[in-house]
Amino acid sequence: MELAPARMTGVDAVTVRPGRPLAGTVRADGSKNAALPLLAAAASLRRGVHLSGVPASADVQRMLGLLEQCGYRVAHPVAEPGAVIVMPKGSPIEVPELADAARIRASYYLVAPLLAACGQAVLPWPGGCRIGDRGMDLHFKVYEAFGDTVLLDDTGYRVLAGQARDRVVLTLPFRSRGASIVAVCRAVASGSRLELGNPNLSPETTGVLAALRTAGWQAHASEDQITLDPPPCVTASTVAWTVPGDKIEAGTLACAIAATGGEGRIEGINGPDLKALAGLLDWVGVPITLAPDAITVHQARTVGGRPLRAIASLAPDGLDADFEPPLMALALTLPGIHLFCDDINPGRHGNLIPQLTRLGGVIEELSPTHCRLVGPQRLSGTGVQATDIRTGSALLIAALNARGATTVSGLDQLRRGHADLPGKLRTLGADITEVLQ
Known part of the structure; x- marks a missing residue:
């Protein structure tokens, strides 16, 4: 190609x-706020995803480069402007140093792809817009619910993957979009059933759920709960998603x-x-x-x-x-x-x-x-x-x-x-x- x-x-x-x-x-253009979580979900699937409508905004393009550093292959088909194909390389990788992630406010979306690729994530604190610190405490509680270990220091944080759990039940204290999406991506990376209470139901969240359904996941969303179940069997075929x-x-x-x-x-x-x-x-x-x-x-x-x-x-x-x-x-x-x-x-x-x-x-x-x-x-x-x-x-x-x-x-x-x-x-x-x- x-x-x-x-x-x-x-x-x-x-x-x-x-x-x-x-x-x-x-x-x-395609939505930055929708493209970033869709890219994270695509990488967490461990199979090929053809994503169209990807915007040329700087944060999204930087995320594509970071995914390549995380061990994923990102292809840009010449005949399809705005399309990318995200694929796992298949071979284990060493934990990458991702200093450039400090330039993206939503860099936390890289955690699930990193856990899927190498079992741990080492990231700097989120950067990007100067509009206050990006609250991460709730994200860390999500990972702990999956049995992961979270370590913090002044420069950033490390998440070590725990033993995969068949079922994870978690209720958010408020309807955080970021925490809802990282919980969904973490469930995809571990192949776990997720029962997430008090979820965020923005189009960005429900868009990820709709995309996962095309990959065989069972996803249901109400104001009270998101439930997500892995497919009965895993296939290697490429799925096609579109950034809204x-x-x-x-x-x-x-x-x-x-x-x-x-x-x-x-x-x-x-x-x-x-x-x-x-x-x-x-x-x-x-x-x-x-x-x-x-x-x-x-x-x-x-x-x-x-x-x-x-x-x-x-x-x-x-x-x-x-x-x-x-x-x-x-x-x-x-x-x-x-x-x-x-x-x-x-x-x-x-x-x-x-x-x-x-x-x-x-x-x-x-x-x-x-x-x-x-x-x-x-x-x-x-x-x-x-x-x-x-x-x-x-x-x-x-x-x-x-x-x-x-x-x-x-x-x-x-x-x-x-x-x-x-x-x-x-x-x-x-x-x-x-x-x-």
Whole structure:
């Protein structure tokens, strides 16, 4: 099979100028948040998995390189852009040193593939976005439930595989997406039955379960419990999975369209996954149509100052925390008193609010994770920095309505989650130009 290497290019900054309302049709890339756990589950299976729709975002491409260091073969079929084939090499490997894993916030997804490949995982503490420490205590309790040994030090952690258990029963104290997915991947790596109480049921979690069903696993999910049973027999045949479209990218583009008073359609995503966001937009006067393969933003009705309440939640059908920053940027254009809360990522407001303040935004911090603002506000263009993925996307939206030119730098952070968000905004008519170094 002829293979093509993955490629990523991009400048560090763009200049954004206000212009006409955004309009048109654009297609969302594959989801980073879905691709990373699917890659972990694929590697944990110990069989070939053909995965299509893999995004070119930096975190996903880095994860593919790390999987190769973990002893897996990753093929990029030339005739299928965005497709990879993940296969076990078959021979035992030594425990790799994965210093580059410190650059990914979701590097903990590598534990199950490492345990499947060599019986132990040695990883640095998660890095990536500067939005507070990634809580790992619950993940460690998951591994201990499987009989694994967890060792910690200042530089990172080590997980030593215990003797495989036929059945693992565990109830999470809160609906953590990361802990739910690592429990599922750990069960796959060990071939164990899993009974997981109080699970996270985000599309990223249920997407992994759906993929595993195609590999013969019996998976059932309710608000109370996920149950997962291994297939009665193991085969070596390759299975085919697809990374779903990026709901966060689609929601960000929807907020950008709404912020400029435009109308447009974002294709390639499961519209119902954006139900919580669509409800908030409709509440403030921006009609949204959800379809099985798209979301359509209609021209805003007369807005009456209804307050926007963007409260991130891990509950089923709750608002994904990654929608909160673009909603904050949108709220700067809307009349009313708007409230925002993200207790899931406690450092995010510390990144986002100072950058919006540089543009002239007036935002009252009620606590490190709660804030409110009164809109609409007039912003003025200046230089701002994308200090994390979602801050970068929110700054692009805010810049579309700022007077004058805004230079958004730090796009290496933005590209960790979106291969080319500025390019998609340009497709919709945004005046965005690259700043050449």
